[in-house]
Amino acid sequence: GQNIDQPTEMTATEGAIVQINCTYQTSGFNGLFWYQQHAGEAPTFLSYNVLDGLEEKGRFSSFLSRSKGYSYLLLKELQMKDSASYLCAVRHISSGSARQLTFGSGTQLTVLP
Amino acid sequence: EPEVTQTPSHQVTQMGQEVILRCVPISNHLYFYWYRQILGQKVEFLVSFYNNEISEKSEIFDDQFSVERPDGSNFTLKIRSTKLEDSAMYFCASSEPGAVDTQYFGPGTRLTVL
Numbered sequence: 001g002q003n004i005d006q007p008t009e010m011t012a013t014e015g016a017i018v019q020i021n022c023t024y025q026t027s028g029f030n031g032l033f034w035y036q037q038h039a040g041e042a043p044t045f046l047s048y049n050v051l052d053g054l055e056e057k058g059r060f061s062s063f064l065s066r067s068k069g070y071s072y073l074l075l076k077e078l079q080m081k082d083s084a085s086y087l088c089a090v091r092h093i094s095s096g097s098a099r100q101l102t103f104g105s106g107t108q109l110t111v112l113p
Numbered sequence: 114e115p116e117v118t119q120t121p122s123h124q125v126t127q128m129g130q131e132v133i134l135r136c137v138p139i140s141n142h143l144y145f146y147w148y149r150q151i152l153g154q155k156v157e158f159l160v161s162f163y164n165n166e167i168s169e170k171s172e173i174f175d176d177q178f179s180v181e182r183p184d185g186s187n188f189t190l191k192i193r194s195t196k197l198e199d200s201a202m203y204f205c206a207s208s209e210p211g212a213v214d215t216q217y218f219g220p221g222t223r224l225t226v227l
Contacts, residue, residue: 033215042204042218043156087156091214099144099208100169101216103156 002026004104006088011110012078020073020086020107028093033101034062034073035087043087047073075109083111115139117219119205125225126195134190134222136205145188146206146216147180149173156204162188195226 003025012018024032031050035043049055049064049071061074073086085106092102118137126132138145147159160170162180179191188207192199202223206216 031213035218042220045215045217048213048215089156099146099161099214099216100158100171101148101156102158105155 002090002092002102004088004090004102006086006104006107008105009108009110011112013112014078014080016078017074017076018078018109020075020088020109022071022073022088022104024069024071024088024090024104026069026090026092026102029066029090030093031091032062032064032071033089033091034060034071035089035103037085037087037106039085046086078111080111080113083109085109115141117205117207117217119203119219119222121222122220123223123225125227128197128226129194132192132195132224134192134203134205134224136188136190136219137186138188138205138207139209139217140186142207142209142217144168144208144210144214144216145180145182146208147190148204148206148218149201150204150221151201159190192224195224197226200224200226 006022034046037043047062054063059076064071085108087106088104089101120135145162148156150156158171159174161168177193181189202221204221205219208214208216
């Protein structure tokens, strides 16, 4: 089966940097996604990693280590609107298909003024 | 920017009734998905659909559930006889096959079963 762990809650200050960690155990790993979800809304895509290393996208960066089963999402220059749940999701090969996403429980980030 | 749309935004039904949730995926996408999220819990995969057939389904997707692409634009999820525990937010997603194959989610339908 698949198991994904991420902290339940984090708090940070506007303008600061925050790192949200995700660890996973899965067979047939085929990529890791980060999504942002505001309360009552749909998950929106932030980043994707399939190879080891850092992917940078504006204020957001995501890192992956496949050998350690570890990823993090780095948010810089935090803004109040970044207060949301951040979902780590793993794509894995299952029955010959590789599109199903398994989500972690999400990390609720609160940005304080 | 193209987006996935879903209707209705909120559906209230009585236990045992049938409901159909509707989705219009992004037009050039070929893979379609349904996920659900019970209030306060994680997003869970239900089913994926490609080339007019189910390609994967989870244990949640039992005989009470079915999916259909009745025409070139709509993708539906039917729950035949709703139970109280089916109350959740249901998200449709679609993806364009490729190296990344990112899934883009619709705004969701909140289903409340009374």
